[in-house]
Amino acid sequence: MARRVRRRVAVLISGRGSNLGALIGAAQDPDYPAEIALVLSNRAEAAGLERARAAGIPTAVVESRPFGRDRAGFEAAVQAALDAHGVEIVALAGFMRVLTEGFVTRWAGRMINIHPSLLPVFPGLDTHVRALAAGVRLHGCTVHFVTPGVDEGPIIAQAAIGVRADDDEASLAARVLAQEHLLYPAALAWVAAGAARLEGGRAVVDAPATEESLRSPLPASPPLPTRKA
Ligand code: GAR
Numbered sequence: 001m002a003r004r005v006r007r008r009v010a011v012l013i014s015g016r017g018s019n020l021g022a023l024i025g026a027a028q029d030p031d032y033p034a035e036i037a038l039v040l041s042n043r044a045e046a047a048g049l050e051r052a053r054a055a056g057i058p059t060a061v062v063e064s065r066p067f068g069r070d071r072a073g074f075e076a077a078v079q080a081a082l083d084a085h086g087v088e089i090v091a092l093a094g095f096m097r098v099l100t101e102g103f104v105t106r107w108a109g110r111m112i113n114i115h116p117s118l119l120p121v122f123p124g125l126d127t128h129v130r131a132l133a134a135g136v137r138l139h140g141c142t143v144h145f146v147t148p149g150v151d152e153g154p155i156i157a158q159a160a161i162g163v164r165a166d167d168d169e170a171s172l173a174a175r176v177l178a179q180e181h182l183l184y185p186a187a188l189a190w191v192a193a194g195a196a197r198l199e200g201g202r203a204v205v206d207a208p209a210t211e212e213s214l215r216s217p218l219p220a221s222p223p224l225p226t227r228k229a
Contacts, residue, residue, distance in 0.1 A: 007192040008037035010087040012078075012095040017048015018177065019093035019114055019184050024055045026185030034192035038085040040078065042097050058085060064097055075103040091188055092146065101148040109198035111146040112191055114184045116176050118142060118158055123151030128172045131163065139163050139172060141180045143187035145198045154203035156196045157187040 009027075011020050020039060027036050039052035042064040052059045060081040067074035074097075082090065092113040104111065117127040119142040121134075131139045140160035147153035159179035163172065190196035195206040 006033060006035040007088045008086050009034045009089045009091055009188065009192065010038040010040055010082055010085065011036055011052075011091045011093050013039060013041050013046050013048040013093050014043050014096040015046050015048065015094050017046065017051050017093065019180055020048045021051050022181035022185050023091065023093065023188060024051065024057065026189070032185075032192075033189055034089065037087055038081065040081055042074075042095070048094075060085075071098075071100050072102065075100060079103070079106075089188070089192060090146075091184070093184065098150055099146070104146055104148050107146070109145060112143055112156065112187065113146050113151070113153070114180055114187075115142050115144065115151050116173070116180065118160060119144060119151055119155060128169045128176065132167065132169065132172065137163055139176060141176050141183055143183055145203055154198060154201065156190065156203045156205060157183055159183045 006027075009023075011023055013020055017039075020036075024036055026032050027034055036052075036055075036057050038058050038060060039049065040060045040062060041049050042062055044061045044063060049059050049061070062074065062077045062081060064074050067077075088110065090107055090111040092111065095113075115123070115127070117123070117131065118138065118140045121136070122130050128139070138160045140158055142158045143156045144151075144153040145156065159182065161175045161179060187196065190205060197204050
């Protein structure tokens with residue numbers, strides 16, 4: 001029987017690593033088209049490293065701080081670790097370092113990121129606070145190919161949730177994170193299987209488009225206004 005090809009993926013983290021946990025879980029299925037070959041952090045204290053070790057996955061720490069402004073030097077060390085582990089695809093999962101154009105270009109079409117908003121709205125930090133302040137009715141997360149502009153790359157997949165009247169940053173973050181943990185393993189599988197590709201600066205996804213329309217949870221008919229007697 002032909003051996004299934006599993007693409008070798010490095011997950012780059014800076015912290016908690018809950019998305020990493022979701023990817024590790026998905027890759028435990030032998031039919032999943034990717035294996036986590038390396039978990040790399042720019043912070044030695046990142047909790048996600050422990051998840052990787054517990055799963056028996058090789059880890060690498062390339063501390064960014066000692067490199068100061070020498071981003072190219074930092075990235076050369078990252079690239080060496082990726083090369084040493086035969087990495088074919090890079091998945092950023094809460095990796096809080098901006099990568100140079102050179103590094104991003106080298107990994108074009110082979111590096112993806114997850115971001116906690118429905119891009120192109122709310123790139124950058126504090127997405128949930130900004131979503132609440134803007135009063136959006138739908139919020140969510142996006143997986144995209146990484147391009148030199150931060151949080152600007154072609155979109156592979158998105159998941160949306162309705163914003164509730166009593167939401168605060170924590171409740172919103174929790175519901176978006178639950179969606180991230182579903183979306184990222186699915187999107188990585190598409191990329192690893194070649195079903196999502198970067199072509200001519202756009203993301204091409206072979207998977208059939210889902211037809212459900214996602215709407216904020218308004219009742220079918222609004223309650224009639226009541227008038228004080
Ligand atoms: C996730 O919410 C991810 O979308 C976000 O950091 C969090 C990492 O959590 N990434 C960004 O904001 C990148 N712009 P995790 O370490 O538990 O996966």
